[in-house]
Amino acid sequence: MAAGHHRLYLPGDTPVHRLPPEAKLAAAVAFAIAVVATPRTALWAFAAHAALLAAVAAIARVPPGFLLRRMAIEIPFVAFALALPFIGLGERVQVGVLSLSAEGLWAAWNILAKATLGVAASILLAATTEPHRILHGARRLRIPSLLVQIAMFMLRYLDVILGEMRRMRIARESRGFTARDLRAAPVLARSVGALFIRSYERGERVHLAMLSRGFTGTLPVLDDRPAPPAAWVAALSPAVAAAVVAALARVVA
Amino acid sequence: MGDAAAERETTAAEPSLRVRDLAYAYPDGTQALFGVNLTIERGERVALLGPNGAGKTTLVMHLNGILTPGHGEVVVAGLPVRKDTLREVRRRVGLVFQDPDDQLFMPTVREDVAFGPANMGVRGEELERRVRHALERVGMLDAIDRPPHHLSFGQRRRVAVATVLAMEPEILVLDEPSSNLDPASRRELAEILRGLDVTVLMVTHDLPYALELCERSLILSGGVIVADGPTREILADAELLAAHRLELPFGFTVPEAAPAPDLHAR
Numbered sequence: 217m218a219a220g221h222h223r224l225y226l227p228g229d230t231p232v233h234r235l236p237p238e239a240k241l242a243a244a245v246a247f248a249i250a251v252v253a254t255p256r257t258a259l260w261a262f263a264a265h266a267a268l269l270a271a272v273a274a275i276a277r278v279p280p281g282f283l284l285r286r287m288a289i290e291i292p293f294v295a296f297a298l299a300l301p302f303i304g305l306g307e308r309v310q311v312g313v314l315s316l317s318a319e320g321l322w323a324a325w326n327i328l329a330k331a332t333l334g335v336a337a338s339i340l341l342a343a344t345t346e347p348h349r350i351l352h353g354a355r356r357l358r359i360p361s362l363l364v365q366i367a368m369f370m371l372r373y374l375d376v377i378l379g380e381m382r383r384m385r386i387a388r389e390s391r392g393f394t395a396r397d398l399r400a401a402p403v404l405a406r407s408v409g410a411l412f413i414r415s416y417e418r419g420e421r422v423h424l425a426m427l428s429r430g431f432t433g434t435l436p437v438l439d440d441r442p443a444p445p446a447a448w449v450a451a452l453s454p455a456v457a458a459a460v461v462a463a464l465a466r467v468v469a
Numbered sequence: 470m471g472d473a474a475a476e477r478e479t480t481a482a483e484p485s486l487r488v489r490d491l492a493y494a495y496p497d498g499t500q501a502l503f504g505v506n507l508t509i510e511r512g513e514r515v516a517l518l519g520p521n522g523a524g525k526t527t528l529v530m531h532l533n534g535i536l537t538p539g540h541g542e543v544v545v546a547g548l549p550v551r552k553d554t555l556r557e558v559r560r561r562v563g564l565v566f567q568d569p570d571d572q573l574f575m576p577t578v579r580e581d582v583a584f585g586p587a588n589m590g591v592r593g594e595e596l597e598r599r600v601r602h603a604l605e606r607v608g609m610l611d612a613i614d615r616p617p618h619h620l621s622f623g624q625r626r627r628v629a630v631a632t633v634l635a636m637e638p639e640i641l642v643l644d645e646p647s648s649n650l651d652p653a654s655r656r657e658l659a660e661i662l663r664g665l666d667v668t669v670l671m672v673t674h675d676l677p678y679a680l681e682l683c684e685r686s687l688i689l690s691g692g693v694i695v696a697d698g699p700t701r702e703i704l705a706d707a708e709l710l711a712a713h714r715l716e717l718p719f720g721f722t723v724p725e726a727a728p729a730p731d732l733h734a735r
Binding site: 347348351368369371372375376418421422424425426427428429430431432435438 | 585592618
């Protein structure tokens with residue numbers, strides 16, 4: 217219930233959900249590094265990485281459909297990869313009527329496979345960890361407190377700002393405005409400006425409210441119990457396995 | 470050290486709040502307050518009434534030292550508001566802002582209520598006890614692990630009150646507590662406020678709400694206190710209200726002798 221509105225989070229009480237967020241965060245980063253370090257020609261290694269993620273997803277009871285739908289955010293980033301086989305140089309291979317660059321194909325595969333695995337790992341992290349707990353994890357990993365604070369306020373005020381944006385849109389449309397072509401741009405630009413000023417003013421009011429409750433520049437850290445070593449071992453084990461796979465693949469290659 | 474000295478300056482006989490000859494001009498030269506004098510005794514519930522632009526918010530910002538007076542002084546339970554007393558002053562004066570979205574900025578209700586006392590150095594079990602107690606007093610203990618933006622507006626306002634109660638303040642200052650509340654939330658908040666054993670200063674232009682909750686009212690108009698007396702008498706003085714752009718809602722008459730707290734008794 218707690219984070220019911222956040223579409224990325226899948227409420228549950230599995231061993232993966234219960235792991236300390238800082239360990240999961242570290243594991244996701246370590247996994248991504250292991251994936252990036254894997255040579256692109258070691259196809260079996262990528263299959264092994266994918267199997268590791270599938271195992272974690274199964275333990276966390278994250279359905280494949282849930283995972284796949286959220287992978288869509290990857291599309292704009294990898295669209296570029298699809299162009300590589302056409303514009304790549306060097307040796308060509310014939311696929312049906314198309315003549316593709318072998319080097320380009322490998323480069324595209326490299327980007328697609330690595331991005332997909334990294335995004336899947338991040339989505340698994342987000343699906344099993346409430347957003348504010350990820351921030352707690354980041355703080356315990358000693359990520360600069362200013363960055364954590366910025367992310368925290370973003371998380372808290374995103375809905376508020378989206379709400380204001382929606383009200384402004386409804387107000388515009390209620391008075392007969394529709395954004396049909398470029399001529400609408402000045403109106404939209406002014407709306408964005410007004411939204412910025414409102415958000416800025418809210419920032420000032422929030423700061424006053426923080427000062428009124430004794431804020432002196434650092435957020436108080438409430439729960440600073442370190443996670444038990446066993447939890448770290450459990451969380452990091454898929455990442456360690458991925459690292460072993462990557463190392464083997466490099467040796468074989 | 471500063472706090473310990475501050476503690477010693479307090480005596481039980483001191484009023485919760487004393488404002489003397491307070492004058493303030495904004496940096497752009499606009500004079501907002503022209504010498505405000507008021508005293509609020511411990512345990513009183515007082516309404517500060519005034520039209521928009523009367524300087525109510527400016528006055529409130531002085532009470533916990535967000536603005537520094539151009540002239541005069543503010544004393545909270547014997548402790549003058551100065552740079553070196555700010556920390557203790559901000560613990561003693563609990564400000565509840567008008568928009569709960571400004572007040573509730575942490576990811577969960579628990580962390581938000583803990584923010585104030587944690588800044589004062591409270592930790593561990595004592596912190597947890599304070600958080601739970603404050604939420605209990607406003608009837609929001611069930612929401613302790615929820616993010617504030619998933620609560621209704623009335624619930625958020627109650628949590629906002631809890632964030633301040635957790636600091637165990639000497640005086641609770643509420644800016645327009647009834648604004649944007651539906652009638653049921655409005656009544657629930659009134660019941661909560663009436664049940665608290667702290668001094669309350671309520672800034673509002675909701676006159677029936679002032680009558681319901683506060684024995685005594687002040688009118689701030691043009692940067693000075695122009696009236697100070699029992700709420701019932703002030704609201705019955707149509708001329709006084711009209712002179713300061715205050716109006717009772719249509720159809721509302723000040724009930725005769727019935728004591729205000731009974732308005733909602735069934």
